[in-house]
């Protein structure tokens with residue numbers, strides 16, 4: 001072992017000590033408790049090779065090659081309640097961060113990310129499931145430094161499907177992709193009149209991949225993301241509005257809707273999209289949306305109530321499920337299943353231009369309510 005840290009060089013010739021400023025490249029770590037697990041981020045000042053080993057006694061050991069660790073910064077960190085202990089070591093050719101987690105029954109996925117350079121480790125397991133019950137969504141919207149803009153004035157509207165992907169088709173052969181595009185355009189016109197900046201993920205009958213839809217919203221630094229759809233079920237009596245936010249599905253109804261909308265992914269492989277979400281992408285982005293869980297759930301509830309009252313469509317309430325299109329949205333995001341296109345009565349509503357206008361007005365009203373409640377508290 002080395003007795004003198006790298007920053008200090010001792011010369012035996014003239015018995016001099018040279019002291020260099022510390023050059024750490026493993027600089028910090030955060031452990032965030034998420035609704036569905038833990039998100040561990042180890043911040044680097046440059047990309048470094050690393051590996052992760054899980055021991056049988058619940059240590060996760062991250063070896064970072066050529067790592068120079070700021071051990072003081074790591075020791076200062078107060079671990080999350082599901083972390084028993086963290087340790088940081090400097091070895092001659094590597095740095096090591098060890099994290100001891102509660103329980104042995106956990107799985108993890110990891111990924112190197114740029115901007116800033118960091119190792120992200122998403123941990124899921126039984127020991128963390130308890131936290132679902134005690135988790136309180138954060139009061140503030142975002143910890144991101146760049147979000148100094150607290151206005152809620154940029155809205156991304158996402159009409160589902162398009163192009164080869166018709167979405168669901170009603171008994172009279174109307175297509176979901178056409179209905180939702182019309183509602184999206186009506187909503188855009190209302191919002192533009194109220195001085196919102198509005199971006200549609202598509203404004204004609206074209207195919208847009210699910211990943212591109214959230215990319216559009218993130219690039220626009222949108223304040224709200226609203227995906228508009230029509231539901232469908234093999235039970236032709238099923239009807240009404242459901243407004244979803246992204247979280248693990250808890251009901252069969254929610255799982256069915258997510259499966260229906262996620263099936264748009266099959267059109268993406270047809271167009272050779274290289275962007276098919278991987279497991280890690282999904283888990284991490286699921287965690288990203290958890291940052292906005294409270295706001296998304298609240299916004300979903302506003303839309304559900306307004307559609308019921310203004311458009312007079314039966315409401316099936318608010319629900320949660322794993323929608324890819326809400327994936328990676330760095331903002332409150334909802335998916336509105338306006339009505340069941342597979343239900344004759346609902347289809348009649350969706351075919352009615354005035355009803356579509358009412359749905360657009362109901363969503364617009366909800367945006368105004370959300371703005372009044374949340375603007376300025378980022």
Ligand SMILES: [Zn+2]
Pocket residue numbers: 160161167168176228229230260261
């Ligand atoms: Zn759809």
